[in-house]
Amino acid sequence: MTQLEPKSARMLGFRCVACDATHSYEPQPYRCSSCGGILDVIWDDERIARSFSRELLRSRRERNIWRYRELLPVESTRHLTPLRVGGTPLYTVPALRRRFDFESLWVKDDGLNPTGSYKDRASAVGVAAALDAGARVGACASTGNAASSFAGLGASMGLETILFLPGFAPAPKVTQLLVYGARVFSVDGDYDQTYDLCEQAIARYGWYNRNAAVNPFLVEGKKTAALEIAEDLDFEPPDVCIASVGDGCIVSSLHKGFHQLHSLALTTRVPRLIGVQAAAADPLVRAFESGEALRPLRAGSYADSINVGTPRNGLKALEAIRRSGGAFVRVEDDAIREAQRQLARGAGVFGEPAGVAAFAGLHAARERGLLGPRERIVVVVSGNGLKDVEGARSAVGSVTPVRAEIADLRQHLERA
């Protein structure tokens, strides 16, 4: 793999999402020194465009996020995980198109990442950035997928991980962490308390901080999904891209990726983004609809990965959706269960509840007149169905018990 220019040469600095102040590249502050807001990387797209082109991409064989390494805040190619993060399929889903009468619909299955979720894109960059910074230990607070991806990708590169979980994380996700060898603290408190404890511990022990709300590099890793979608569609991005929303990092990252391709003159349009929240955890839908400030609420959806009452990246997400000309929509938990069956039965794609909420949002957006009849639409499935077996069981019927005798089986098969 070719060497990379230092990231300080490719980045101009940071912009504060809250107060718009700009900051130079070093030392990396994590939060705005004027107001404490979250920072966003400003790339030197003019410089990057001189060498980063469609031809360069065509010459690359790797099908993972490192194919876009010039657009990522990583430095030493020795710190890039060999696991295949990204490069996930964009399916044409013909049966779903027919069944629901969509002319041009694609499903991007990010549940096929190494640890089973979209979060792997962020964690791969987080691990590389931690190693670039000379860290040996990294930490984060998470309801599940951010932690399991950090544990798995950390393990692939020898970075030790320390993870803080609230009590309600689904068992398969917790098991994943332990199998990957992470040190796991299950905190007697809600997600906010868990998060605060993690930040205090990081301040005290100096571990690398993988919390997506404060680490501006993670969203950069996540934007690779947009780059892949555009490249898979021959640099003709879709009209609309739909993703589920918890803290707001995924939708922000999709916008950032599509926007950067446009800024690099590799594409000529930026899709409208539709962010989907569970009706029982919809603070961003409310803020979007009312035009008022984001107000935290008590979240109560079964879709754990988007069961977020205090979105940590809400401002970025609202800005991304507004700038793209898109919208936020809400879907009931039962519509998410329905979407889980529809995607699995109509496309063979089994996503976790938060992962398929985006597909439920597709129906909601059409009902609200947010989609044109012939528009090209991409739905992002952000997590694998096996991540939450209990959640999936609540969406389906049960098995048929049968004796080990053909006569009994016939009773079931041939009964009128």
Ligand SMILES: *Cc1c(COP(=O)(O)O)cnc(C)c1O
């Ligand atoms: C984290 C997560 C989301 C939500 O992403 P945000 O960046 O928090 O908005 C959606 N689906 C899955 C499977 C996730 O793990």
